[in-house]
Amino acid sequence: MSTETENKKKDLLRGGQFLVKETDCENVFTPEDFSEEQQMMRDSVREFIDREVIPHSEEFEKKNYKLTEELMRKAGEMGFLGVSVPEEYDGMGMGFVTTMLVVDYISGATGSFSTAFGAHSGIGTLPITLYGNEEQKKKYLPKLASGEWFGAYALTEPGAGSDANSGKTKAVLSEDGKSYKITGQKMWISNAGFCNMMIVFARIEDDKNITGFIVEFDPENPNGISLGEEEKKLGIHSSSTRQVFFNDTVVPAENMLSERGNGFKIAMNALNVGRIKLAGACLDAQRRVIDHAVKYANDRVQFNTPIAKFGAIKSKLAEMAASAYVGESASYRAAKDIEDRIEIRQSEGASHQEAELKGVEEYAIECSILKVAASEDLQNCSDEGIQIYGGMGFSADAPMESAWRDARITRIYEGTNEINRMLAVGMLVKKAMKGHVDLLGPATKVGEELTGIPSFDKPDYSELFAEEKEMIKKLKKVFLMVAGSAVQKFGPQLEEHQQLLLASADILIEVYMAESAILRTEKNAKRYGEDSQKEKIAMAKLYLYHAVDTINQKAKEGIVSFAEGDEQRMMLMGLKRFTKYENQPNVVALRNTIADKLTEENKYCF
Structure with a gap:
């Protein structure tokens, strides 16, 4: 094993460990870290979509299945269908981040083409790549990679x-x-x-x-x-x-x-890959919806003023952009973790099949988190897009109507969001029971903290994100407090308490998403300077502000569902302590900073 791989193994957290271990921003992969080859691949995919798919947007609404098939064949000719297929079977043999990037940028134009691409290159091809024997791979993968077969x-x-x-x-x-x-x-x-x-x-x-x-x-x-x-x-x-x-x-x-x-195992592992890829497929769809919304808001004049200047519209644009930025941050963070885990396993002697299977399986929790978060953010984004267009947004002549309808299926694909929420928490508890993630130790410490005397020392929040990172630590304590107490109370019967699992999952999701955005932005502020990251800093802070509110609400809902008397009072007091800002952010100012940049650039520019 090379020194680089050994260092990677030392720094790399296991799936779910983000909850109990701190992550250094230097160890998080961001889209700003794309290699030259990855940037060229992104630009190539984007150019293909702009040239071959976007001009047919209206045709996709007319049930033109032949068009989808023809464009899939063209995508095959470009090599996009075989991006994750190993080179020995005529694929491109790209790493996990690059395959994620292709799914991201090929999926922004229309849900019809995105679905065909995902069904073919993901769950239609991957089971053979990951589980096929040599004869099966030689027979089928070259045809699937080229688009000769679908x-x-x-x-x-x-x-x-x-x-x-x-x-x-x-x-x-x-x-x-x-x-x-x-x-x-x-x-x-x-x-x-x-x-x-x-x-x-x-x-x-x-x-x-x-x-x-x-x-x-x-x-x-x-x-x-x-x-x-x-x-x-x-x-x-x-x-x-x-x-x-x-x-x-x-x-x-x-x-x-x-x-x-072995079919159930094949199905579940194919869906794990499908879940993180589905999150990727929601990203460029959000960017393009925001592009349309910003352009329309700049062009639409009411009361002698472009509506982009109105606070109500600024608020919507800023929230849409923040969600897209956070989804992108978390998706590529997890994709690189998976890629690193695959490389480590291969360096230890595992086959490509074994390494990829175990690499993705390791981060099944993160895959479920991302699937839920990105699909719901896309739905909200397209919904607000309709609202910005007003009456025109409801018309099939404007792009928002089809974007909203196409977005709706993403919450059902690859296991419904309700199933994925319960899976995320269930898998985390199982990992804890196997000793892969130490939840018991940190949960016990949180319990001791609740009964101890709180510190009245004033922390130093002078550095960028110092308070936000402290807040993330506290939000992790909220999850440990709620989920730890629930596991103690219900044991194996916890899975029967679905509403409690759903509330716990929302806490888990918000922690991962908010932390990912903060770490990405901190990393880029360190290397490019804070001034250059002003709007991204605002988006990370804005998202965290909402995450705190969501976690507060969901934790309260969970606590009162199973705790009573002194236990309930103590946990609610702990919740208040763990969700308290020392310096409340000016949310309106954050939104204005983001929206002003969007309207100035006349597009999603982050």
Whole structure:
């Protein structure tokens, strides 16, 4: 192992450890750290979208599935579909950050193309990359990487949505043991109308867990596969979404993916990758919505004044920009952590497959956090975009209407946000029980602090973000106080208290997102100077201000749901102490600083 890798291993936190360990801003990756190669890739993707996709924006609303297929083929010719496929299978073999970057910038124009790209390059291709044997990878990956073939992912069934392992689709082994016959029904299958291959999950006999299969599909020779009509959907109108029916579909035995009964694990790990990639897919969508909103606010004149000058509009623009900036900060922080973990595992002798699987699995908590935060921020951003446009925003002739409809599915994809909230907390508790994250020690210290005498020393907040970083430490204590007490009280039955889990998850999410923005901004202020980061400092502080409010509310909701009497009073007093600012920020001034920069540049410029 090289010295650089050893240092990386020493500095790198395990998944979920951000809650109990401090992170130095120098150890956080930011978009300002993109290499020259990554910047060129970003610019290449952005140019492709501006040239090939944006001019067809109206056409995407007319259910033009052929257009989506044609543009996917062009994306394949450019190499974008194979960015994460290893070079030995004709892919680009890029690192995790670069694959995240491609997903980010390819997804800003329309939800239809974004969905097709994500379904193909993510859950349609990744299961083979991560779980396929050598023959399967050689046979399928080059075709998928080039866009010669398109992939789909058939997991969801009418009775098996969030409970994916309860699927009824059956796979029956032939007498000679050479093939399986698959029978069943799948729904909400993206790319079904033009795919050549599907990752299909079915149950063999009465196995506890489902099994994955690679199933080829040729409409000229359907092999027992039939498609339902295109679904009528709220948004993503040109994303092909159909039911798929299997009736004694013959699949060669060698097309089983991984081992029998391993399908649930494949599905969950593919979704972990899908979750952080989905967060990435929400980023440029937000930037482009903000671009439209700023331009409209500058052009729209009322009472002889551009509406961008009005405080009510400034407030909206600033909040939209802050959310986009924070989402970007957190997404690339986690992406680089995953990439570093993959490199460490490979340096220790793990195969590419093993390293990537374990690298992503390590940060499953962060993947769920990001999926929830970015999808909800995108929805809020597009909603405020409509509001800035006023009546025109409600019209299909303006870009906000389709942006809002396309955004809505992101809260359902890759496991609903409710499922992901509960997963984030549940996975953290499991990691603590395995000894991977020490929650007990810090939670015990917080308990002692609650019963001890508080310090009345005045801290020194003269350095940039000194108070904000202290506030983040205190907010982590809030989570430890609430979740620690809840685990003590309910033990394994905690998962039955879903509303408490949801409240705890919101605390966890706000801590990670706010800390990511502060660390990114602190790092850049140190290397470029505070003056150059004025607006970014304002965005980090503005987001934290709201995070404190959210955490205060959610913690209170949690505490009163399970604590009574003296315990409740003590925890509520602790909450008050842990969410108290010494120097309350001037939120209006922060918003004005951000909005003035946006309107001056006439675009999202951060």
